Amino acid sequence: MAKWAAPLKILVTGAAGLLGSALVRRGARGLDRNALDVRDHRAVERILERERPDRVVFCAALADVDACATDPRARAINIEAPVFMAGLVPTTLVSTNYVFDGPGPHSPADHRRPVNAYGRQKVEAEDGVLAAGGQVVRTGWLFGPGGRNFPSRVGELLRAGEVRALAGWPVQPTWADDLAAALMQSTPGISHAIGQGETTWFDFAKRAEVLLGLEGRVRSVEALDIGPRPSDARLSPATLPSWEVRLPELLETP
Numbered sequence: 001m002a003k004w005a006a007p008l009k010i011l012v013t014g015a016a017g018l019l020g021s022a023l024v025r026r027g028a029r030g031l032d033r034n035a036l037d038v039r040d041h042r043a044v045e046r047i048l049e050r051e052r053p054d055r056v057v058f059c060a061a062l063a064d065v066d067a068c069a070t071d072p073r074a075r076a077i078n079i080e081a082p083v084f085m086a087g088l089v090p091t092t093l094v095s096t097n098y099v100f101d102g103p104g105p106h107s108p109a110d111h112r113r114p115v116n117a118y119g120r121q122k123v124e125a126e127d128g129v130l131a132a133g134g135q136v137v138r139t140g141w142l143f144g145p146g147g148r149n150f151p152s153r154v155g156e157l158l159r160a161g162e163v164r165a166l167a168g169w170p171v172q173p174t175w176a177d178d179l180a181a182a183l184m185q186s187t188p189g190i191s192h193a194i195g196q197g198e199t200t201w202f203d204f205a206k207r208a209e210v211l212l213g214l215e216g217r218v219r220s221v222e223a224l225d226i227g228p229r230p231s232d233a234r235l236s237p238a239t240l241p242s243w244e245v246r247l248p249e250l251l252e253t254p
């Protein structure tokens with residue numbers, strides 16, 4: 001007679017975000033910021049006692065890269081909270097390709113060299129989570145329905161008018177639902193989960209305008225008025241499906 005193991009219970013922090021909501025769609029138990037503010041360590045202990053998860057996927061973050069340099073909450077959310085969690089329960093930290101600078105692509109064991117506060121905070125969080133026995137999955141350039149970043153909103157922006165998109169910077173757009181599927185599996189140590197198919201934001205937006213029948217709306221820019229970014233943050237190995245097969249789905253989402 002076949003034996004069936006009970007599915008593992010995976011708890012997700014930051015569950016209202018782009019990646020957290022994709023994990024909830026995959027069957028994880030989600031806690032948004034109202035249900036659990038990850039800076040409240042007593043609340044974390046209470047929730048773990050109540051929920052008794054097998055593993056936590058830590059998606060809560062101050063993910064606005066430039067705000068991390070000035071927002072007084074950044075250390076508590078991006079470093080102290082995941083490290084505290086990892087001391088209590090098996091924890092997967094979702095980290096970033098911004099722990100690196102160029103030249104890429106970077107493999108998991110490569111030397112980290114962050115160029116901004118967000119990247120430095122993730123480096124500290126990675127070290128603390130790993131020291132506590134947790135896991136680190138690095139990713140980058142997420143997009144999907146409900147996201148508020150450029151690739152997630154490209155259809156809405158194109159429908160509204162002209163779009164300026166960065167040329168000359170290699171990106172590996174990664175569909176949040178594909179990453180969520182990968183994160184439902186446990187991967188020891190440090191690993192990378194990123195989409196196949198390199199592009200630039202300019203070419204990504206050009207493809208979107210063709211798919212939408214809105215040719216002529218995308219303008220290329222060589223630089224954006226934002227804080228420091230890695231010159232090349234590509235990751236290897238790239239194993240998740242290419243953005244090219246996911247972009248049509250994004251654009252079909254109302």
Ligand SMILES: NC(=O)c1ccc[n+]([C@@H]2O[C@H](COP(=O)([O-])OP(=O)(O)OC[C@H]3O[C@@H](n4cnc5c(N)ncnc54)[C@H](OP(=O)(O)O)[C@@H]3O)[C@@H](O)[C@H]2O)c1
Pocket residue numbers: 013014015016017018019020032033036037038039058059060061062063064077094095096097139140141142143149
């Ligand atoms: N997006 C990317 O391209 C990308 C790339 C590499 C790595 N990552 C990492 O992937 C993870 C998920 O990113 P994401 O794109 O899903 O970001 P997101 O959409 O901004 O989601 C982050 C979530 O964390 C919540 N949060 C903020 N402060 C919190 C707190 N004190 N307690 C509990 N929840 C809190 C946010 O809630 P509010 O909105 O209510 O503040 C938000 O729902 C993050 O660790 C991020 O660093 C993302």
